[in-house]
Amino acid sequence: MDQIVIGGARARLVRPLPPPHPTGPARVVALTGGIGSGKSTAAREMERRGAVLADADALAREVVAPGTPVLARIRERFGEDVVGVDGTLDRAALAARVFADDASVAALGAITHPAIDERAWAILRAAPRGSVAVYDVPLLVEGGGAGLFDAVVVVDAAVEERLERLGARGVGRADALRRMASQASDDQRRAVASVWIDNAGTADELRALAAAVLAQWL
Secondary structure, eight states, rough: OOEEEETTEEEEEEEEOOOOTTTTTEEEEEOOOOOTTSSHHHHHHHHTOOOOEEEHHHHHHHTTSSHHHHHHHHHHHHOOOGBTSSSSOOHHHHHHHHTTOHHHHHHHHHHHHHHHHHHHHHHTTTTTTEEEEEEEEETHHHOOOGGGGGEEEEEEOOOOHHHHHHHHTTTTTTHHHHHHHSSSOOOHTTEEEEEEEEEOOHOOOOOOHHHHHTTOOO
């Protein structure tokens, strides 16, 4: 593929892809993108089409469950008020505390990312031979792990489109912009991308495009 266009969505090849490997170890692909870009929609479609999926957001919820060492370290670093009376993480309180400055973002990442990555790689390494394993990971660039993958797929969308999607999820504009600013830039993601997806179409067009990209390895 050099380019695939489906409606308003477009995938562009940035660097050569590894060929299909039907009898060898699973191809391990990182799927990343900024908040509100649509990367999780693409990831779920790839899973529906047969990919093994490790979802960083889902794993992040697991590692901060009540009683876990990770939650204890978060409480110690950010204060008692980020944990509710029921012992669960108060995500709104943590977000208000963390996204205010880069040092706090880095501190939270240092606590959570190793535990998330450990669980993710257990899933990815267990993928059957000849399959494709996809790691849906929002902070790939920030963690410096792009070189560990056979390919990196980046999903991007215009800022206003991302803000609209986040607003539909109940995320305020100021909060959304603050979270975007705390993440890697488009140029930083482009520097590690094998495939760049411009998500300027509908959700169905993005799903079709994700399936077409996955087909490059199956």
